[in-house]
Amino acid sequence: xxxxxxxxxxxxxxxxxxxxxxxxxxxxxxxxxxxxxxxxxxxxxxxxxxxxxxxxxxxxxxxxxxxxxxxxxxxxxxxxxxxxxxxxxxxxxxxxxxxxxxxxxxxxxxxxxxxxxxxxxxxxxxxxxxxxxxxxxxxxxxxxxxxxxxxxxxxxxxxxxxxxxxxxxxxxxxxxxxxxxxxxxxxxxx
Amino acid sequence: xxxxxxxxxxxxxxxxxxxxxxxxxxxxxxxxxxxxxxxxxxxxxxxxxxxxxxxxxxxxxxxxxxxxxxxxxxxxxxxxxxxxxxxxxxxxxxxxxxxxxxxxxxxxxxxxxxxxxxxxxxxxxxxxxxxxxxxxxxxxxxxxxxxxxxxxxxxxxxxxxxxxxxxxxxxxxxxxxxxxxxxxxxxxxx
DNA sequence: GAATCGCAATCTACTAGTTGGTAGTCTCAT
DNA sequence: ATGAGACTACCAACTAGTAGATTGCGATTC
Numbered sequence: 526x527x528x529x530x531x532x533x534x535x536x537x538x539x540x541x542x543x544x545x546x547x548x549x550x551x552x553x554x555x556x557x558x559x560x561x562x563x564x565x566x567x568x569x570x571x572x573x574x575x576x577x578x579x580x581x582x583x584x585x586x587x588x589x590x591x592x593x594x595x596x597x598x599x600x601x602x603x604x605x606x607x608x609x610x611x612x613x614x615x616x617x618x619x620x621x622x623x624x625x626x627x628x629x630x631x632x633x634x635x636x637x638x639x640x641x642x643x644x645x646x647x648x649x650x651x652x653x654x655x656x657x658x659x660x661x662x663x664x665x666x667x668x669x670x671x672x673x674x675x676x677x678x679x680x681x682x683x684x685x686x687x688x689x690x691x692x693x694x695x696x697x698x699x700x701x702x703x704x705x706x707x708x709x710x711x712x713x714x715x
Numbered sequence: 716x717x718x719x720x721x722x723x724x725x726x727x728x729x730x731x732x733x734x735x736x737x738x739x740x741x742x743x744x745x746x747x748x749x750x751x752x753x754x755x756x757x758x759x760x761x762x763x764x765x766x767x768x769x770x771x772x773x774x775x776x777x778x779x780x781x782x783x784x785x786x787x788x789x790x791x792x793x794x795x796x797x798x799x800x801x802x803x804x805x806x807x808x809x810x811x812x813x814x815x816x817x818x819x820x821x822x823x824x825x826x827x828x829x830x831x832x833x834x835x836x837x838x839x840x841x842x843x844x845x846x847x848x849x850x851x852x853x854x855x856x857x858x859x860x861x862x863x864x865x866x867x868x869x870x871x872x873x874x875x876x877x878x879x880x881x882x883x884x885x886x887x888x889x890x891x892x893x894x895x896x897x898x899x900x901x902x903x904x905x
Numbered sequence: 906g907a908a909t910c911g912c913a914a915t916c917t918a919c920t921a922g923t924t925g926g927t928a929g930t931c932t933c934a935t
Numbered sequence: 936a937t938g939a940g941a942c943t944a945c946c947a948a949c950t951a952g953t954a955g956a957t958t959g960c961g962a963t964t965c
Binding site: 545547548549624628633635645672673681684687688689692696697701705712 | 735736737738739814817818819821822823824825826835836838839863867868870871873874875876877878879881882884885886894895899
Binding site: 528530561562564565568569 | 914
């Protein structure tokens, strides 16, 4: 589906966006890091919107694949949520990918091209959907104890994780993220 | 301290930043909306970093003044938190100021000038500090029931509110924000 | 098997427009 | 007459995107 160069462009764009957001990264930045001319990037991704949509689609596909793998491999829904949190905890602690690009782009949503806005929305929908499903299953299996509807608990969980990412950025470390998310999970434990 | 024009520039810059973030708004945008030349803006605020720092300082001063007013006027700490949430709920519902600029800038923190980064940090510190203080008082007065330390509860509360702002953006409405924040407060109620 | 075609990927060179910021001038109230 | 506040005109750097030439490789044809 995608050649080797396309992949490197996508990965580089993602890395840049995690630091800079949408409007602050440029084709010139990618050009420099990948070692390719600007025009070549346009060959693979005609417009910036197109490139960013591709990055988001790849991110979402990857995320959902991970989610489904978790659902298959782990019986305990609570453990799945823990694994989700653990994933980001590792990313933040080792500065590997210290922010979810979709959450980052949600902040600057009004300034984004329509197609990009749509992809960001899809991410929020799918992510909250998976969490809600996991919550429901957890309640059935008495692994999680919900105080409100699964939908509301899921939205709250997602918001708390995203907010904790913001705090991690602002405070410059993973400590706050870890405490906040650990608390969020503990509160749901049966 | 600031003349009338300065004030209009600050307000316009803030409004633009709420939609666009730091890097996507320009002096030309402000020039157009305020009806003043770009050079005049530079006369009042020599650099972009300087302007944004001023916006953040004003925002923070305003926020803290509001906080202190709440602390004076309301005996019940729980009601203060409710008022804080209610403030943002109104802002989001009426599209008046549908995001906290400091939280927004935290997302793009790595790309911001140092001085701006500092102001963003200060906001997070002061806001979480006020919430923590309110939590402690609430626990003493048996108005709030904390399950973890006041610091951790405060960080969680702040993160949840910020995350709910992101969700409100992504989903394009205030419904999610209202449910999530109402739940966060209810959970703390004694 | 060799010649040829077609096409994907790359390049250099360029465009038109925008960016933050500067220089120097004018006006007008204190 | 001094200085704050506004202006026009400009700058170098950067932006996304385009035009058109060149390369190289795999398939088709002779």
